[in-house]
Amino acid sequence: MIDLLCLTEKFPSLLNSGVLPEDIVARFLTIIKLLIQQDLTKRSSGTTWKDYIASNNQKDVGALIDELKKIVGNNLISDPRETVLFESDASPFRGEPPLAAFIPDGTDDLQKTILFCQKNKIPVVVRGGGTSLTGSSVSLSGSLVISTLKLNRILEISPVDRYVVVEPGVRLNDLNETLAEKGYFFPPDPGSSISATIGGIISTNAGGLKASLYGTTRNWILGLEILLPNGETIFTGGKVLKQTAGYDLTSLFIGAEGTLGIIIKAILKIWPIPPKTGRIVAFFRSVSEAGSAISNLKRLGINPLIAEFMDRTTMDAISTEMGITFPDQAGSMLMVDLILNSQKREELHFAGNLMKDSGAISVKSTTSKQEMEQMYLARKGAYSSLLRLRKSPHERVIIGDIVVPVSMLSGALTECEAAAREFNLRVALFGHVGDGNIHANIYADPSDPVMWERVLKYQHRLGEIALRSGGSVSAEHGIGIEKKDLLLEEYKYTGSLYNLELIKGIKRIVDPNNIMNRGKVFD
Amino acid sequence: MIDYTTKLRKEVEVCIECGFCEAVCPTFSSSGFLPSYGARGRIILARDLIEKNSSPKFRELSSSFMSCLNCFACLHVCPAGVNAGAVSSYARQLINGSTPTKETDPLIRMILNLTEKFENPLGIQRQMSSWVDSSDVSFSNDSSILLYTGSMYQITPYLERLQRMREIMGESLTKFFASLIARFPTLSLVFKLLRDRKSVNSYENSLASIVKLLNSSGVVPRYLGASEPYPGTLLHDLGYSENFKRYAERVTSRFKDMGIRKIITVDPHTYDLLRNIYPDYVRDFNFEVYHYLEFIDMKQFTSSQESIVLHEPCHLVLHSSSSDFLHDVLDGICETKYPRRHGSRTECCGGPDELLFPDLSSSISRRRLKDLEDVGSSKIVTACPICEANLNLRGNVIDLADFLVQHHNTPRFSTRRPFQRK
CATH class of the missing domain: 3.30.465.10 (Uridine Diphospho-n-acetylenolpyruvylglucosamine Reductase; domain 3)
Incomplete structure (x- = not known):
């Protein structure tokens, strides 16, 4: 047996002379390896070598692609120079080389395709705009990527x-x-x-x-x-x-x-579409005060259309990149939009005064479309500005995504800020705080293992802050690859580990061969 | 020489692969959502190109970069400020860069050879100034302001006819003839036969309208006539940077020898090339470059109830920091409507892909025309001969200069002398 293993390692170099065609060599090596490593009882049960290889998911890739082409025609892409582009999305995660990609222009071939994948146990990754921030849409090894972009009616x-x-x-x-x-x-x-x-x-x-x-x-x-x-x-x-x-x-x-x-x-x-809206921009000395202001607003029955928050680091980035100035003493900013039910601006005045009562050092409100647009420029340019202040080409801005009850915002924001200092990370906070959603934007170089370790710890801490506050480790970015561990933490923290069993049970019933986006959300 | 590897690296390394650019990239959707024909895919492939620059296999990737329209729609939606159009342009220069080889597409070889030999991509330089003969326009040889047509209006009808011939002949026969002309450039005289009088008259009329409007605004420029060289746009766009540099220096020295200080361009491509590209290639390219609309006196038009749809050319709106003159001139003349994609989201007509990717180009043009027609006005106005050629599939597209002439407050404001057969 040992000699056979040696043979499989040395055989390729022995055959590099080109005497035998490469595919014959590859098939021969596969059979030898299976003979050595796999359960030989299957062979004795009467299956052919071809079946045996197929059952071990070693089916010839070329043959699989040919069969798929018969089903879906020209909508199949198998050129590796093309399929490599499905390996990434907006997350820092890199996928693995897919078998092929299928871009259907109708649903007719989809059923046949999915049955083919089921029969051949080919993993399937469905992909839309490829904008996932947690790696949900990156391809898996040997998978068929199904792009939905032509199904756009x-x-x-x-x-x-x-x-x-x-x-x-x-x-x-x-x-x-x-x-x-x-x-x-x-x-x-x-x-x-x-x-x-x-x-x-x-x-x-x-x-x-x-x-x-x-x-x-x-x-x-x-x-x-x-x-x-x-x-x-x-x-x-x-x-x-x-x-x-x-x-x-x-x-x-x-x-x-x-x-x-x-x-x-x-x-x-x-x-x-709401007929009339008004906008308030308020500045506070600390992140905590901004959190309290939103909480106060909601306590008094005001439900903003949007309530956006940003910290001083974000404001500084916007100043540098866009030339927009902010009050020197401001540590945070809130931008709140309200739907106005009357032509009067009473709601806007009331909310503005409430901001002042919550500690705002400056409040401005408007219903003018042009002025509202001007105010929105800062929020709109926040992420772009942060991106442009990366210190090295390898640095990325990882967007943390947690949610807490609005009443807990003040403390949670303070904790997020303190934790960034503790882990010595450059972090800018902004978020859709009207629903308690905090985005911690972490500057990090994923290729630096020491720094990446700190990033993971910080992400973990963010999850802890969210859970302790009664929130969740993921607000709106999903779980993907990035937050599988954190999902488990959430189940543990809430005493609901059985949720995972339930989820896995549902998955087993719906997808017994685990072909659909395998390894995402949970292992 | 420009270090394209460094330029390319600086551009691609800040990309975060968010895919926003794909949503506005015309070639991505028109190719059937092939990622290598989308802005994000081009950036990812360019990273490989930097790493494996010398590998011949990357020549095979060239269709990804060559198919980019360079419209810069991607730049306007990128949160990281990456210009995937520039990425494609740099990649083309890296892949092609110098003299074409035997493997180079015969159409490209033909264009390069004819441009260098005749200063015209189809070798029909004499036809480029015929529009003056029948136009009621004034020039002054003493002026230091040069009207530089860049031959775009004049050559467009010939390219249109060439495309139709290509469809009839098929790709292999077209390429056979192209390689023959590339080898024996004097054979290019056959292109004179492509003259479609009606189409030529239409584009020449637009050119005459532009000069007539300049004249009526008090500008009487100099014009080089038959000796005006083509600016070399295709040499640059196809990625032959060394050829382009030599050629651009040749054109520039011609301008300098004549004591030109200001250059008025008439089409978005020449305007963009002279303003943004020439200074990178030609040392001391210190001319003031303008678009003709910047000189137009707005008071010479009458207002009307007419409603038009404006197709904003990407090389004017997306490549320039300011193109207000395009919109200002229409203010008060008519009701200007816009398609869903307009302003910083305007969509390319597909024209730049017509030579190498005709099917892709056609698909983009048809989609854009539909968007423009969906607005509901019967007249579509644009300010680029390439846009007009690609969008005017149903005869409802008019050049801005012709539209302005129609609304001139002088009765019978004529641009052309009566046509006379010679």
């Missing part, structure tokens, strides 16, 4: 019933531009809305600025059409606001990050 808009039916590849901004022509909008608005697709935002339960008033994507999905890994297509929910028809299967697929099936259609709830 808006199928039906019903202002009367307030829903829209869309395919998964519709980009969020495109949807809202179409809806705006009819006076409606779809409220979830993640920062990546220009590129993020409906399928992606459902799969990560995205939030954004307006989640403060409207909630996250979960609150806006009425129904789904899903292709399951066993080839079955299911319809969940419907076109109505009320439906109590058994288990809420729609919710099962929201935030599932493509681990359970492929969303092929979605019925989304839409809402009239």
Whole structure:
């Protein structure tokens, strides 16, 4: 046996002379290795060598691609120079080389494709805009990446019933531009809305600025059409606001990050665009005071349309990059938008005064569209400004994403700031604090192991802060690869480790061969 | 020489691969969402190009970079400030850079050879000044202000006809003829036969409108006529930086010898090339470069109830820090409407891909035209001959200069002498 192992190691160099064709050598080596390493009882049960290799997931890649091409035709991409581009998304995680990518232009071939993957145990990674910040959309080794970008039709808009039916590849901004022509909008608005697709935002339960008033994507999905890994297509929910028809299967697929099936259609709830809004910008000496101000606002029944926060580091970055100036003594800034129910600006005055009472050193409010736009420039340019202040080409800005109850914001923000100092990390805080969502933007070089260790510890600490405050380790970016450990921590902290068993049980029933986005969300 | 590897590295190393650029990249969607034809994919591939610059296999990647329209839509949405258009441009210079080889596309070889030999990419330099003969416009040989047409208006109808011939002949026959002309440049006289009188008249009329408007604004520039050289746009756009540098120096020295100080350009590509690219290649390129709209007297037009859709050319709006003159001139003349993608989100007409990726170009043009038509006005106005050629599939696109002439407050403000067959 040892001699055979030596042979498999030395054989390639012996055959490098080119006497035998490379594929024959490769097949021969595979058989020898299987003979040595695998369970030989299968061979004795009468299977052929070909079956044996296939059953061990060693099927010839070329043959698999040829078979897939027969199913999907020219919509299959197998050139490695092309497929390598599916290995990354907006996260710092790098995926593995996929087998191929499939960009369907309709759903007809999808079922056959998924059944083929099921039969051959080929992992499937569904991908929309590729904007995941936690690595959910990076390819897996030997996987078939299914891009939904051609499935981008808006199928039906019903202002009367307030829903829209869309395919998964519709980009969020495109949807809202179409809806705006009819006076409606779809409220979830993640920062990546220009590129993020409906399928992606459902799969990560995205939030954004307006989640403060409207909630996250979960609150806006009425129904789904899903292709399951066993080839079955299911319809969940419907076109109505009320439906109590058994288990809420729609919710099962929201935030599932493509681990359970492929969303092929979605019925989304839409809402009239607010007629009139006003904007307040307030500056505070500390992050804690800004947190208290939001809490006070909510306590008195004011529910902002958006409530954005940023710390001094973020303001300094904006000053450097955009030339916008901020008060010298300001340690934090709040930008609050309110829907105005009357032509008078009473709500705006009331909220502005409340900011002052909460310790604001400067408050400005307006209902002028132009002035509102000017004020928004700073918030809009925050992440860009932070990115442009990276100290080395390898440095990235890792966006931490936690959520706490609004009443706990003041303490949580202070703790996030202190922890950055403790771990000696350059961190800028901003967030959609109207719903308690804090983004800690960490400057870090992932190729520096010492620094990366500190980043992981800081991320872990952020998770602890969130959990201690009664929040969650992930607000709107999902779990992906990045937060699998933190998800486990959350289950442990809340005494609900059995949740993991339940999730794994559901996964086993829906996807027994574990082909859908394997290794994402949980191991 | 410019260090393209360093320039490329500086651009790609700050990319965070967020993919915002893909959402606005015209070639990405029109290629069927192939990542190598999208802005993010080009940046990732450029990283490999830097690492393995000498590897011949990266020549195979060139279609990724060559297909980029250089519209810069990506730059305007990138949170990290990366310009994937510039990335493609630098990558082309790295891959091509010097004299073409036998493997180079025959069409490219033909264009390079004809430009260097005749100072015109189709070798039809004499045809470039024929528009003056029938135009009622004034020039002054004493002026230090040069009207530099860059041949774009004049050459566009020939390129349109060439494209149609190409469709009829097929790719292999086209490339056979192109390689023959590349080898024997004098054979380019066949291109004179491509003259479509109606189309040539239309573009020449636009050129005459531009000069007539300048004249009526008090500007009487100098014009080089038949000796005006092509600016070398294609040499640069195709990535032959060494050829382009030599050629640009040749053009510049011509201007210097004539004592030119100010240059008025008439199309967005020449305007962008002279303002933003020439200074990188030519030492002491210290001319003042303007777009003709910057000289137009706004008071000479009458207002109307007409409603138009404006297609803003990317080389004017996305490549320049200020292009207000494009919008200012229309203020008060008509109701200007815009398609969904406009301003800093304007979408390219697909024209720059017409030579090497005709199908891709056509797909982009058709989509853009649909967006423009969806706005609901019967007239589409643009200010670029390439945009006009690519979008005017149904005869509803008009050049801005012609539109302005139609709204001139002088009755019968004519730009052309009556056409006379010679």
